[in-house]
Amino acid sequence: MGPFIARRLVRMVLVLFAVSILVFLIFNVLPGGGTDAAARRIAGKNATPQLIANVRKDFGFDESLPQQYLTMMKQIFSGSLVSYQSQLNVMDQIKQGIPATFSLCIGAAIIWMAFGVLFGYLSAVHAGRLTDRGLTILALAGISLPVFWLASILIVYLSQKIPIFPNGDFVPFQDDPWQWLVHLILPWTTLAVLFVGFYSRVLRSNMLDVMDEDYVRAARAKGLGEHQVRTRHVLRNALIPIVTLFGLDFAAVIGGGAIITELIFNLNGVGQYAAQSIGNQDLPPIMAVTLFGAFFVVLFNTLVDVAYAYLDPRIRLGTSAELA
Amino acid sequence: MSARPESGAPAGSATISDGNLLNVADLSVRFATEDGLLKAVDGVSFDVGSSEILAIVGESGSGKSVTAQTIMGLTRSPNAQIEGSIRFRDKELTGLRDAELQDVRGKEIAMVFQDPMTSLNPVYRVGRQIVEAIRSHSEVPAEEAREKAIEMLAAVGIPAPESRVDNFPHEFSGGMRQRAMIAMGLALEPSLLIADEPSTALDVTIQAQIIRLIQRLNQERGLAVILITHDLGVVAEIADRVLVMYAGKAVEQGTLDEIFYDPQHPYTWGLLGSLTRLDRPRPRRLPQIKGLPPSLLAPPTGCSFRPRCPHAFGRCTEPPSLEARLSEAPQHMDRCWKSPDEKRELRNVEGRIGLRSEA
Numbered sequence: 001m002g003p004f005i006a007r008r009l010v011r012m013v014l015v016l017f018a019v020s021i022l023v024f025l026i027f028n029v030l031p032g033g034g035t036d037a038a039a040r041r042i043a044g045k046n047a048t049p050q051l052i053a054n055v056r057k058d059f060g061f062d063e064s065l066p067q068q069y070l071t072m073m074k075q076i077f078s079g080s081l082v083s084y085q086s087q088l089n090v091m092d093q094i095k096q097g098i099p100a101t102f103s104l105c106i107g108a109a110i111i112w113m114a115f116g117v118l119f120g121y122l123s124a125v126h127a128g129r130l131t132d133r134g135l136t137i138l139a140l141a142g143i144s145l146p147v148f149w150l151a152s153i154l155i156v157y158l159s160q161k162i163p164i165f166p167n168g169d170f171v172p173f174q175d176d177p178w179q180w181l182v183h184l185i186l187p188w189t190t191l192a193v194l195f196v197g198f199y200s201r202v203l204r205s206n207m208l209d210v211m212d213e214d215y216v217r218a219a220r221a222k223g224l225g226e227h228q229v230r231t232r233h234v235l236r237n238a239l240i241p242i243v244t245l246f247g248l249d250f251a252a253v254i255g256g257g258a259i260i261t262e263l264i265f266n267l268n269g270v271g272q273y274a275a276q277s278i279g280n281q282d283l284p285p286i287m288a289v290t291l292f293g294a295f296f297v298v299l300f301n302t303l304v305d306v307a308y309a310y311l312d313p314r315i316r317l318g319t320s321a322e323l324a
Numbered sequence: 325m326s327a328r329p330e331s332g333a334p335a336g337s338a339t340i341s342d343g344n345l346l347n348v349a350d351l352s353v354r355f356a357t358e359d360g361l362l363k364a365v366d367g368v369s370f371d372v373g374s375s376e377i378l379a380i381v382g383e384s385g386s387g388k389s390v391t392a393q394t395i396m397g398l399t400r401s402p403n404a405q406i407e408g409s410i411r412f413r414d415k416e417l418t419g420l421r422d423a424e425l426q427d428v429r430g431k432e433i434a435m436v437f438q439d440p441m442t443s444l445n446p447v448y449r450v451g452r453q454i455v456e457a458i459r460s461h462s463e464v465p466a467e468e469a470r471e472k473a474i475e476m477l478a479a480v481g482i483p484a485p486e487s488r489v490d491n492f493p494h495e496f497s498g499g500m501r502q503r504a505m506i507a508m509g510l511a512l513e514p515s516l517l518i519a520d521e522p523s524t525a526l527d528v529t530i531q532a533q534i535i536r537l538i539q540r541l542n543q544e545r546g547l548a549v550i551l552i553t554h555d556l557g558v559v560a561e562i563a564d565r566v567l568v569m570y571a572g573k574a575v576e577q578g579t580l581d582e583i584f585y586d587p588q589h590p591y592t593w594g595l596l597g598s599l600t601r602l603d604r605p606r607p608r609r610l611p612q613i614k615g616l617p618p619s620l621l622a623p624p625t626g627c628s629f630r631p632r633c634p635h636a637f638g639r640c641t642e643p644p645s646l647e648a649r650l651s652e653a654p655q656h657m658d659r660c661w662k663s664p665d666e667k668r669e670l671r672n673v674e675g676r677i678g679l680r681s682e683a
Contacts, residue, residue, distance in 0.1 A: 213442065214437055214439055214442040214443045215442060215443055215444055215445040215446075217398060217437070217443075218435075218437060218443040218444070218505070219445070220396075220398060220429065221396055221398060221429055221430065221434070221435040221437075222429065222430040222434070222456075222457040222460065222508060222509070223426045223427065223428070223429035223430030223431055223457070223460055223461055224426070224430075224456065224457075224460050225423070225426055225460070226422065228456075228460065232456075233445055236447060237445065237446075237447060240447075311447065312446070312447055313446070313447060313492040313494070314446055314492070314494050
């Protein structure tokens with residue numbers, strides 16, 4: 001298991017390196033127009049010649065491309081990157097947004113895993129019967145509802161018409177855990193519904209496939225109870241592909257997939273920061289948030305690989321690890 | 325083929341039902357499918373005495389696996405209709421609730437399946453899967469169950485069982501996995517083992533080892549075995565009695581010697597005729613039974629073997645009953661209208677038993 005994890009970590013660093021080069025090229029080189037144009041884009045709308053000159057200096061635009069890359073990475077990783085429009089430090093802004101984004105994403109992820117697995121399990125166990133059909137309709141509805149529509153409906157009915165929940169804003173957990181929870185229930189629901197529907201469908205079909213496996217019949221033949229057969233043999237094996245999905249989806253949600261939810265509920269998270277920066281054509285924050293998102297996608301991919309090796313012992317073999 | 329090991333119960337003694345372990349009477353299994361009602365098993369009856377080996381032979385789709393799985397209650401499903409009686413000791417298995425059946429499965433009747441590569445759960449260690457079987461039936465501490473698992477792995481001939489017990493299934497070869505399956509089946513000392521083509525998916529040398537193992541367990545532990553196979557060579561080596569199935573029906577049943585030396589049904593002749601024999605000059609091509617088994621959705625009227633039988637005559641449109649047609653062997657039953665004298669002549673193909681390609 002040790003060498004396996006080491007290999008994955010090395011690969012993770014290489015992928016991140018490649019992503020950072022791509023980000024550099026996309027923002028500073030590919031749009032064309034030379035370094036003057038790049039400096040003007042980074043400086044933002046209505047920039048003064050003085051500001052553009054500052055950008056040229058900060059980003060080392062008079063030097064070679066590799067040197068420019070290094071300067072940009074140094075800015076991002078040392079935390080000295082600033083937005084030239086707002087004069088605010090980008091890293092500070094991201095750090096401020098992280099508690100809201102993580103609270104939203106982690107909470108929603110727990111909800112969507114719990115309900116996705118529960119509904120998928122019930123659907124598979126009662127396949128073809130009323131429970132299954134009802135859950136299928138629910139799942140398809142959940143997958144089809146657009147996030148902005150669902151969020152608006154929740155706010156209208158559960159916050160305005162019947163004022164049970166607040167209609168937005170984020171309260172840090174350490175300030176008031178109860179208010180933190182109450183404020184997040186609608187955003188969590190909004191973000192989780194799509195995934196609950198999707199995961200329950202995937203798990204249902206995985207479980208139905210696994211139920212036909214010889215080892216499930218063998219488990220019955222050795223006299224295990226139906227519940228044991230379903231949980232230890234069917235569910236356990238059917239969950240393996242769900243773990244992959246979960247790793248990717250969770251990373252995507254943290255790295256920008258929750259932007260709409262954050263905006264509608266005004267959570268002031270990283271996603272909302274990115275959305276505002278896009279609206280203002282403010283490039284430095286977008287660069288940093290792009291790398292931030294990429295980092296989580298790559299990190300969770302690595303975690304998924306390690307979890308996979310734990311869940312499915314066949315993966316731990318050196319050869320299949322190379323093939324994977 | 326005549327060289328049957330003298331060990332084991334002598335043929336013939338088993339036909340006297342002295343405290344039969346298992347009585348299957350008039351068992352029928354039908355499945356409702358989209359294309360209609362599929363008659364997988366149609367009125368099959370047989371007994372298994374304690375420490376006896378019964379072989380069920382037939383082509384794929386003849387209903388032998390469904391018969392075996394029905395004994396264990398593994399074919400129970402909303403679209404299955406199961407009729408008839410399965411008595412194990414003094415219990416009627418068809419009448420048991422699922423929870424009661426769980427006490428029989430594994431503990432009193434164990435089953436080993438055809439494909440050992442897929443019959444072990446890939447995510448659990450082999451030992452754990454044996455322990456799970458043990459602990460699902462008795463309140464045994466985990467450590468003791470593990471000791472028992474090691475002991476069982478040793479008993480089925482797994483080398484270094486103390487370390488092998490912690491291997492995952494993919495670290496076992498096919499033969500070892502089948503041994504592990506047998507170890508798992510026998511961990512609770514059942515009195516009946518149902519082996520559904522236990523050696524079919526293995527290569528030839530390993531096949532022989534697995535069959536030897538089953539034979540040894542039968543002799544040493546008095547384990548009764550239902551061996552499902554299409555390999556008549558294996559049957560000749562270890563079975564006491566034989567049930568030949570075709571299209572869901574028993575077409576012939578009797579002791580090993582009766583079936584091999586005086587087979588009464590043309591289908592049995594065909595099976596025997598298609599064996600490779602090393603003691604005869606090799607013909608250019610192995611004889612085969614022409615055609616395919618009939619559809620179980622719409623079986624032919626009359627004798628179900630009629631469409632493939634070169635000896636079919638007028639009466640075969642009438643379904644033949646399963647009865648003893650030889651006065652000297654009252655337990656030897658078959659489903660063929662021909663008289664025993666005619667059969668003795670017809671089954672002789674170039675000096676040996678076989679099914680002619682043309683009548």
